[in-house]
Structure formats: structure tokens, C-alpha cells
Amino acid sequence: MLRRALLQASARCRFSSSSSLLLASRRQCSSSSSSSQVPEDHFVEQSVDTPQTPPSATISVDRSALYHPPDHSHEPTADSELVKHLKNIIKFRGGPITVAEYMEEVLTNPKAGFYVNRDVFGAGGDFITSPEVSQMFGEMIGVWTMCLWEQMGQPKRVNLVELGPGRGTLLADLLRGVSKFKNFTESLQIHMVECSPALQKLQYQNLKCLTEDGTDGNTEKKCISTITETPVSWHMTLEQVPTGSPTIIIAHEFYDALPVHQFQKASRGWCEKMIDVTENSLFRFVLSPQPTPATLYLMKRCRWAETKEIAGLDHIEVCPKAMDLTQEISNRIGTDGGGALIIDYGLNRIVSDSLQAIRKHKFVDILDDPGSADLSAYVDFAAIRHSAEEFSADVSVHGPMTQSQFLGSLGINFRIEALLENCTDEQAESLRTGYWRLVGDGEAPFWEGPDEQAPIGMGTRYLAMAIVNKKQGVPVPFE
Template identity: 40%
Template structure:
């Protein structure tokens, strides 16, 4: 339900409303693309979204242990694949660089790792690039606009809370059949949701047992991203580690949400100022990866993944060394692995190059 009082329209909402009046309603994924990536006013193009002063906090910002364990996973994967040299470590959407800085603090203890490392960060936001450079300190890195710009070769790709910002299309099952959910303009000139015409056949994401009122979502860009990952992993040995929140059972539902200053708001309010996300369809992700020739491990919950890597033992070691931080460490680890927190909602998947010679799945999966 909408609240009676809507915030004033942003400049981007006013622009989109004018475009819709002139050309007609747009799909939800088109709205997300404008709201997130508009060069002048899009959320990711203009803001520093992470941290207490931003709109959300990711796992690396909650505790250093998260990054340390991801570093352990990468280092062990590098050893599993015969310590290739040189190799690339690529992060998609590195935030403020916290995850990578924590990872490298662990990885530099592995003989030969840092000498073989070529670090690549895929980031479009100039402000975040500066924050990443500060976090990395003396560690040399190269920045890229897209994964396609990174040179081919052996390596490891990390994407933590990256897939959830892929724009989605939404479909609703009504009495007569399926309709696409669209964004239009109401009588007051504000953006509003509505339904498009009856579709001639159900969308590909629909299931035979979907009843009236069922909502199905698909991310058109997911296939393209998996194709990029596949082409890279076919050029040399390596793995991709994908961590995000979403559904691994293929259940229907409306997962489209907006966060503004750490509070959930209506997705059509604060346009360009709020973070827009949707649950990742892990079932579709794995199907696409396998169709492209990649082996997959997972999904497992973030709780299962981090526990298998020793998060509780690391927490206890830090508490012994810093008794005054016991409450903070206990609370932060609970946020990462608690079933009611990120531990149950977030899932982890690894994609494997067909050129790998390792036996068995990567650790944690």
C-alpha cells in the first residue's frame, strides 16, 4: 500500500514522467535501468551508497571476518588449481574496497600469491573508485568499466551483492491470463504501477501451477552476464564466486524493493536516490551456467558457507585477542550467519572453468 504522503518528485522522476506521457508506459526493468544507471541522476552513477551514511550495509562492512574468509577461499582455490602465475583477481562492484582489502591481508601470507596477482576492479562510480584506491593502499590495481574490458586469462571473479541490482521484468497472473507489470503516470503526474495488455502466452518464467495473483520475475541481463563469465572462464583456469540474496527454489513472488537511508520505501519514490534491488533467481543462474559449459557448486546458504570456512573459530580467536570487543564480534557474526539475518537469505554459488584440473568442489561448497 502507498502511504498517503509521497515525497516530492525528484528531477529524474519528473523526467521519466514526461517521457512516459509522450511515449507510453515502460517496463519495470527499463525503470530500474534509468533509476540506477542514468548518467546524470542514476543512483549508482551519482552516489556513495554504502555505510552508515549511505542506504545499505554489505557483509564486508559488517565484519572483517567476512573478507578474511573470502580471501581464504580464493587462496585455497589458487592452490587447488596449481598456483597459476600470473593470474587475475577480479571483483565486480567492489563497493568501498573493504572486501578486497580484507582478502588481501589474508592472501599475502600465501607464498607466491601476491607476486602472481594481477588485480582488476570493475567499477563505474568515480567516488567509489577513489574509496577503493584508499582502502587498497599500496596494492596496485586496474579499474574497468565492465568485465568485458578485463584482459583474458586465468583467474578468479568475485561478485558480492552484485547480481541483485540487475534490472528485472515482472509478470502478474490475472483471471484471463498473464500481464506484464508496467510503470505509468497517474492523474497527478506521478509514477505509478499498472498492468500491460493480456499477453498472448505465459512468459517463459511462468510455471504451470502458478495461480491468480502469482508474480514472476526475470532479469533479462542475467543471461548476458553469465555469458561474459563463461567466455572468460573458457580462456583459462579459474572460478567465479557469486554471493547474493535470493531464491533457490524457483518460488513466485514480488521481490522488487527500494532502500533509502537504510529504510524500505516504495520503489517509485525517491527515484535516483534509493537503491533498487530484486532477489536473484539462482535456479535460472545455475541453468544458464551449465548450458554455457560451466560446472557449478551450490547454492548453499551464506550460513553454511561461512561456517564451513570456520567463521565461528575465527570469531572466538578475535574475542580471545580482543575481549573488550566480544559483544560487537558476536553481534556482527550473528548478522552474517543468523537464519533470520543474512545467513538464511543470502546464497553462494561457484562457477568452474572447464579448464580446471582440481578434483572435487571448492571449499565451502
């Protein structure tokens, strides 16, 4: 009996020591559930590089046969498929993921991404873009496109590419606006770069497309926009768009959805912010204890900036995909001719901490219910300029200028005057509201309705930039 009691006591001692060691070995990272800022006093002092105090127990413990059941495996979970997917990535990787990886999964995951399986635009969606505000926006982009085509020497064939076309509203309004200029419309080959099957269907409808059978059995079917009898095709990436012809690229509110890496200044230097899962299965921000691959892009971005621009910053966002995309655009334009128009909200300098989430026209927490809200960040127009100029000597970059200046120089003021001459009172109110949203600054002074519904102008918050082949000169209206 005494021998059995001693054996039982020894077993209890081994189990207790094993549990203590397991708890002591958990990875520790600081977090904040309501803010993307990570307090450095929590994380830096608990870096994985910090030596730990050796345990006082002198018993040698063999843990190889211990069983580790999954957390809460016996309880039902209310997590969405995307949330489960994100947690599994973190679990199987054995550590946190970057903000950029999180952002890319949330927006474009093939099964549950925010943009993939639904229409998120317009009053009934989560946000409204300029083409949805007024037909005049697409019409003015049409004016710019046709002016560039004339500067290019009116080539017989042009690839007109839109990146992230949304519902296709911009191109539909563009084609209607230029439909009388047959030489221009007959030169166009439209290419839509879109990853969402749901949005592709809407684009097909809004461009009033028809699919025609080939003239013989070996010819592929062709899709034609009946607005101007222009061929239309869809692609997952810009790389898939055929080369060899002059190309005009439109990127409206496309760059802001490209995934960004966020860095925060800590006592040991710039650390990348990551996303991890807490013990109670919630997402949280943490700091990487060591340099990450994206640090190379941070170094490049800092090299482009002046020392005083960085000195007062505690956060920096960099977008490697924006830099790489700009280089791809520059290479295509430098080789084939043409130009690109980029319109988005952003800054002409380093972007600090701008990542935001919008659900049903309201700002929400970035980590709240991933996949149910749009994630976007300010566009770093200075980085776009440097990326283009550094990559190709055959292109020139112009701007940025405000959207108000851009649309005003293209003649939007004359266009609204013409539209107001033949419209009802209700249509006139809609036109004035749309006009203010496109070119105004702040709340519309003519608004007489509820304050919360007052149209807010985005004329100064949105910027326009052009990248063109140097042989074509300076594009309008950047002279």
C-alpha cells in the same frame, strides 16, 4: 446580425465536440500508487484492443490546427532531475516503460543514479553489506580464493575481478588476510568493475592505492595497492577486463541490483507490469496490453521450471541481465579457466514479487522519490544455474548453500576465536555482533540493548553459489 450569431453558435459547437473527442481518446490504464500489484479487473477490460462506442456527434471535426500546451507549463515543479528524466522518457515514447528500465535509470543513471554520485553503504548510508559488518567476511572470501587458485595449479598470473565492489572493503580485507602468501599475491591482477566515480575514489583509498609513473614516457601509469603491491585497474563492464588469463570473479550483492522484469497473471495470460504517469503527474503501475520483448525470457524461465512450481503463482520476476551476465562469466571461465563466487540474498527457485526499495535502512514505496532509495530484488539462483549449464559444457555449478554453511566450512569459527583472544571488551562485543550478523538466523540471543537495534542474522537468508571450470574439480567447501 443573424448570420453572425449563427456562425458563433456553430464555432462553439465545433469546439465542444473536439474537446469531448480528445477526452474520449485518452489512453486508459489501471494503476496502484501504494502497491506494485495491478488489479486486472481495471486494466484488462479497458485494453486498447477493446472497440470503443462511436461518438454520437455527426459533425466532422478538423483537429489538425489545435494547440496542445504542455501540462502545467505555467507552474513551477519540484521534481528532481531524475524524475523529470523518467517522465520525459515516458512522454516521448508515448507509453509506459518496463520496471527494468525504471530500475536501471534509478540506480545507474550517469547524472542522478542512486549508486553513481554518493556512498550509500554503512551505518551512515542506506544499507549495510557483509564486508562492512566484519573484516572476517573478506578474510573468508580470501581463503576461498586462495584455495581455488591452488586447485587451478597455482598459475603465475590470475585476474581477480570483483563486480560492484562497493567501498572496496571486501578486497581490502581479502588482501590483508592473504598478504603473507607471497606466491599467491604476486600472481594477482585486480580488476574492479565499477560504474560510480564516487565509489571508485573510495575503493582507491581503501585499497591504499598509489599511482606510479611508467618507466619511460610511452608507458601508461600504473595503480598499485600497497597492501600487497598488487596492480589494480577499473572497468565499466566485465567485457573490458582483459581475457587470456585464468580469472576468479567475486559477485557479492551484485546480482540483486540487476534490473528485473515483472509479470502479473491476468485473465488473458501473463502481462508485463509497466510504469506510467497519471494525469496528476504521479508514477503508477500498469499492465502491458500486448506481449513485450521480455516475454521471451519469461518463456525460457518457465521452461526451466516444473509445472507445479508455476501453477500457484500470480507474479513472476525474470532478470535477463542476470542470465546474460552468467553466460558471459561461463564463457570466460570455460575458455580461460578459473571460477566465480556469487553470494546474495535470493531463492533457489522462481522468484515471484520481491522488488523492494530501501532508504536509510527502512523499506519505502518503490515509486516514491526515484533515485533516493536503493532498489533490489531476490536473486533467482536456479536461473543462474540453468543459464551457466545451458551456455557452456566446460563449467560446473555448485550450490547454492547458505552463507552460514559457506563461512562456517571455511573456518570463520576458528577466526573469531583467535580474534577474541587479543581484544578489548568493546572490540569483543563488535566481533560477536558482526559474527552473528554473518552466520546467525534471526535476532541475536546475547543482545542486551534496545530491541530495535538488535543484530539480525543473515546466515540463512544469503546463499552462496560457485561456477568453476570443470577441469578444476569441485571447489571448497561445496564437496
